[in-house]
Amino acid sequence: MVFIVDFSVIKPDPGLLIWTTVIFGLFWFIMSRFAFKPIAESLKKREIDIQSSLDEAKIAREEMSNLKAENEILLAKAREERSAILKEAKDAKDDIIADAKERANAEYKRKVESAIQDIENQKQAAIIALKNQAGQMAIEIAEKVLRKELSNKSEQEAYAKSLADNITLN
């Protein structure tokens, strides 16, 4: 069998040249206008969007870390303050206790002193009363002795002695 053997693909054909120019020219124009332009725009927009989102995220992250640091500082400060307050409170407590103790001691001392004073006063009063009683008793004894002296000297002495023994200092 025989084909038409003509290596025509290597011969520039005016018809094909013109048609290719027209078709490719139109393709180029239409595609760049109605297809590549919107795609390019959307891609560019998306890229900007993504980049700005990333940047924003980075900024947010930085802010977060800043905030965190600030918080930590605040926390540390608070902790410090707390310990200071606690310390103050403790000091105040100690002061109060010491003060109270002092005052209690002073009161006690005052009470004791006043008690001693009272005792002393009572004692003096008792001594006075005793003295008075003893004087009276001595007078009584003397009276009795004087009455008994008349009978027996020895008895008199014994009797005086017993009287003296009977004297109880109350």
Add this chain to the structure above:
Amino acid sequence: MFSHDAAQPYFFRKNNFSGFYKRESHCTFAADLKYALPIVDMTAFRKYWIVLIFSALCLPTFAQHEDHNHPQESGAQAETSADANQHPQVDAHHGEEHSPCGHPIDAETEGVYNAGDAAIHHIADANSIHIFGDIFMPLPCFLYAPGFGWTITSSSAFHPHHHGSGEVSKDGYVLVHGSVMRLKDEALVAEEQHIEGYTHNTVSVDGKNKTIYYAMINGSCQELVNKSTYDGGLMGGGVTSFYDYSITRNVFTMLLTCLILFLAFRAAAVAARRREGQAPKGLQNFLEPFYTFIRDDVAIPAIGPKYEKYMPFLLSVFFFILGLNLIGQIPFFPGSANVTGNISITIVLAIMTFILTLISSNKHYWEHILWMPGIPAWVKVILTPVEILGLFLKPFTLLLRLFANITAGHIVVLCFVGLIFIFGKAGTSVGGSVAGFFAAAPLTIFMMALELLVAFLQAFIFVMLSATYFGMALEEPHGEHH
């Protein structure tokens, strides 16, 4: 790794009804592929059968196209015998004997098959598209003969039959194997002629072998002339009596490809606008990486900050070439046209690159071409012609590279398919055809896979080099001269 039983053959496993396979925490194609491959657990034997079945599915188009010259061939090609029988008058006129004006081109010469000739015939442009069997899609014909005027018709007006050869002439034009030719004898132009058959003869003109075609009209041989081509006679063409501005198979494929590309990109563009602020998906998600690839890996590194102006051209060229390369790989109807493998198309694209380079060029660029600074004057005298030559060689290599790669790919695929006919002794040996099929199928599959790579590679190289040329034209002086 796999929740299901890996020992089970992949196809019989459960839970793969929802898609190609069950998705498990994969979201990229590469990951999917890596995941899918180890599951497809087939023996080499089974794989070979799948390859063969696939090639058998691809093959009828080629086989159909070629084997209707061999009515003796049986089996799968049986219907072509019927095709041949429908037009017995064509064959009856010529038979085996040589007519006075050479060999009849539609004759059934048994046992003769030339794979190279078949391939060269199939890569050529045509005025009608062969779809299946004897079904041809007619295309509009815009023919212009200086001194005669325009003839606007359809290729169906030539009443094409077997092989796409016309039975009648119109305004002196005839259809031979799907291509328009014109009668040399102006006397026959005026009225419609009935063509009994076509013959060809090889004659020696000025020591060069030239094939001349004849139409048989009323028993006499009438010489035919090819359409005009602008090769200046270098490739056996030249300006003849008419020009063919028809919507040929290549033009039709170009229009179709551009339409498909436009619809796809328009859908992506509309989606990009409508789904603003949302993640891309679907077709938009598929096409956008191509865009960013051309932008980030071609335009920006090669051109620099002024890249944006060139993006539409680079993208258009890339997708135009890629689309045509890929559609040319499809072996059946809307595809198979060898468009980017036709020098006319690559010439136009290369010229556009060349013109854009010239428009972009600055003083620094011309200074380096015409009078390279910083080198001795006597070197400049040698260098300047080389640089000026280089100016034109750059687009020339651009057009030649694309043309040669795609044409070569088509020829190799067609030659592998032709193995079936070589082994089958052009249809006389059924056993040989079967053996040829088993030999040709894996080779064709391999070649087509390679061509798929070449389709992407050549489109990429074309834009990459175009962008480099634009970048060179735009380059600013670096301060110090070298």
